[in-house]
Amino acid sequence: MSKVLEVTDLKTTFSTPEGEVKAVGGVDFTINKGETLGVVGESGSGKSQIFMSIMGLLARNGRAVGSVKFQGQEILGLPVKDLNRVRGAKMSMIFQDPMTSLNPYLSVRRQMTEVLMQHKGLSEEKAAAESVAMLEKVQIPEAKRRLDMFPHEFSGGMRQRVMIAMALLCGPELLIADEPTTALDVTVQAQILEVLVGLQRDFGMAIALITHDLGVIARMADRVMVMYAGGIVEKGSVRDLFKDPQHPYTQGLLESMPRLDETESTRLQTIGGQPPNLQNLPSGCSFRDRCRYAFERCPVERPVLTPFAEGPDGVTRSKACHLPSL
Ligand code: SF4
Numbered sequence: 001m002s003k004v005l006e007v008t009d010l011k012t013t014f015s016t017p018e019g020e021v022k023a024v025g026g027v028d029f030t031i032n033k034g035e036t037l038g039v040v041g042e043s044g045s046g047k048s049q050i051f052m053s054i055m056g057l058l059a060r061n062g063r064a065v066g067s068v069k070f071q072g073q074e075i076l077g078l079p080v081k082d083l084n085r086v087r088g089a090k091m092s093m094i095f096q097d098p099m100t101s102l103n104p105y106l107s108v109r110r111q112m113t114e115v116l117m118q119h120k121g122l123s124e125e126k127a128a129a130e131s132v133a134m135l136e137k138v139q140i141p142e143a144k145r146r147l148d149m150f151p152h153e154f155s156g157g158m159r160q161r162v163m164i165a166m167a168l169l170c171g172p173e174l175l176i177a178d179e180p181t182t183a184l185d186v187t188v189q190a191q192i193l194e195v196l197v198g199l200q201r202d203f204g205m206a207i208a209l210i211t212h213d214l215g216v217i218a219r220m221a222d223r224v225m226v227m228y229a230g231g232i233v234e235k236g237s238v239r240d241l242f243k244d245p246q247h248p249y250t251q252g253l254l255e256s257m258p259r260l261d262e263t264e265s266t267r268l269q270t271i272g273g274q275p276p277n278l279q280n281l282p283s284g285c286s287f288r289d290r291c292r293y294a295f296e297r298c299p300v301e302r303p304v305l306t307p308f309a310e311g312p313d314g315v316t317r318s319k320a321c322h323l324p325s326l
Contacts, residue, residue, distance in 0.1 A: 001032040003069075004174050004206045005054070010066035010076075012046070012053045012230075021278045023049040025230040026066070028305075031174065036200065036207040038221030038238065040214060040253070044275055046230040047210050051176045055093055056083045071173065089119045092167040096179040098159040101166060102151040108135075108162055109147045112169060119170050134165040137202070138195050157188035161195065171203055178210045193220060214257050218242060223315055226250045229276050229286035232305050236317035246308065246326055247319045248291045285322070297322050 012024035024046040031037045039047045053064035056078070068076040070086055078086075095101060103111055112131035116122045122130065128147065135143035138161040151159055160180065167175060177196070181189035193216065200207055209220055217224055217238060224241050226234040226249065234247035245251040252271035273290035276282055282289065284299040291298065303320040310316055 001035075003030045004033050004071060005031040005208075006067075006069040006072075007050070007054070008067040008069075010050060010053060010064060010068060012049050012058065012062060012064045014059065014062045016061065016279075019279045022230055022281065023062075023278060024053065024064075025281075027232050029225055029232065029235070031206045031208055033173070033206055034200070034204045035222045036209055036220050038217035038224040039208060039210045039227060040212065040217055040224060041227030042212060042275055044278070045227040047227045048178050050227075051093065051178065051208060051210060055087060055091070055176065056080070057093075088115065089170040090172055091174045091176070092170075092172045093176040093178065094160075094163050094167045094180050096182045098156075098163040099151065101163045102159065104151050107148055107150055112147070112166055115166065115169050130169070131165075134169055135162070137168075137199065138162075138165045139191075140165070157184055157192065160184060160188075160192055164192070164195065164199070168199060168203065168205075172205055174206045174208065175200075176208045176210070179212070180209075181216065182211070182213070189216075196220070214242075214253060226253070229281060230278060231286065231320060232318075233287065233321070234317075234319045235305070237311050237313050237315035239313065240311040240315065240317055246317065247321050248293050248323075248326065249287050250319075251326060252290075285320075293323055293326070295322075 007027060007029050009026050009028060010024055011026050014021040014023060027050060041047045052058050054068050058064060064076060066076065067074060070091060075083060075086055109128060109131065113124055113127035116127035116130055117124065132143045132147055135146065140146055140158060140161050154162060181192050184192065197220065211217060221238050224236065224238050225232045226247065228249050234241065234250045241250060242254065245254055256270050271290055276286050284301055285303050288294045288298040303322050305318050305320040307316045307318045
């Protein structure tokens with residue numbers, strides 16, 4: 001399977017008056033053509049900062065080192081002018097809040113057509129026709145009329161669709177979706193996810209789906225990587241990982257997922273304690289203060305992400321934990 005994205009030893013830090021914050025502590029992963037990689041973890045686990053680093057969108061005090069290859073080309077540290085040839089066209093990102101991507105002062109027509117004129121060199125007329133077609137693809141009714149509306153004239157769910165349409169205008173190879181449905185109610189969330197699944201089928205793009213919601217991962221992703229305190233603690237196919245989690249943190253996340261068949265005794269367990277301070281990570285395993293299985297080795301030696309099995313679907317499973325199995 002061809003790789004769209006190959007990330008090697010990516011580290012992201014932020015300098016703050018209180019000291020350096022290690023947001024991402026050296027991660028390796030790939031995303032293949034046409035697949036959906038789910039990236040899950042609590043807020044502050046580093047999952048969004050990985051992709052902000054890849055997109056060159058870190059805050060001014062942020063710095064990313066390592067290697068990020070997009071379709072074989074190194075893009076980490078590219079000058080903005082060169083990065084812009086990739087960003088928005090071949091690789092685009094959508095956010096929880098559509099207003100992060102949409103300009104409230106410009107009509108949707110202006111925002112969409114400018115992208116097409118700039119990246120694909122289309123005439124204004126052709127760009128408008130393609131914009132309408134894309135709004136129809138994300139199931140916006142009366143797309144032609146709505147093209148002239150401003151972002152605030154759309155409902156939350158419709159605005160999210162406009163943002164997805166904008167992100168897909170140039171037919172990207174990779175769509176990075178950062179909590180794309182978190183702010184929406186359950187019904188609209190389901191509709192937006194359906195739209196994304198349909199578009200992925202039509203366009204064959206890869207998706208990196210960043211979320212804290214395991215239900216969304218179960219529904220959408222092929223493979224998943226679980227993040228904790230800036231590191232990947234478990235990776236595998238969604239089926240394997242949900243059926244047989246092998247890292248105590250993944251196990252805890254799954255236990256805290258609401259279930260339809262829950263009873264008094266199975267009701268929502270939460271993971272006790274708080275994630276560690278990224279300015280001052282504990283020695284050994286970052287999860288040790290919250291782990292019910294911690295033993296003598298855990299505070300002394302940092303566990304490394306290591307392959308431990310090949311799932312039935314051929315996807316290698318890895319985890320960062322000293323226990324051989326749970
Ligand atoms: Fe728990 Fe130790 Fe495994 Fe860390 S290495 S997850 S503390 S058992």
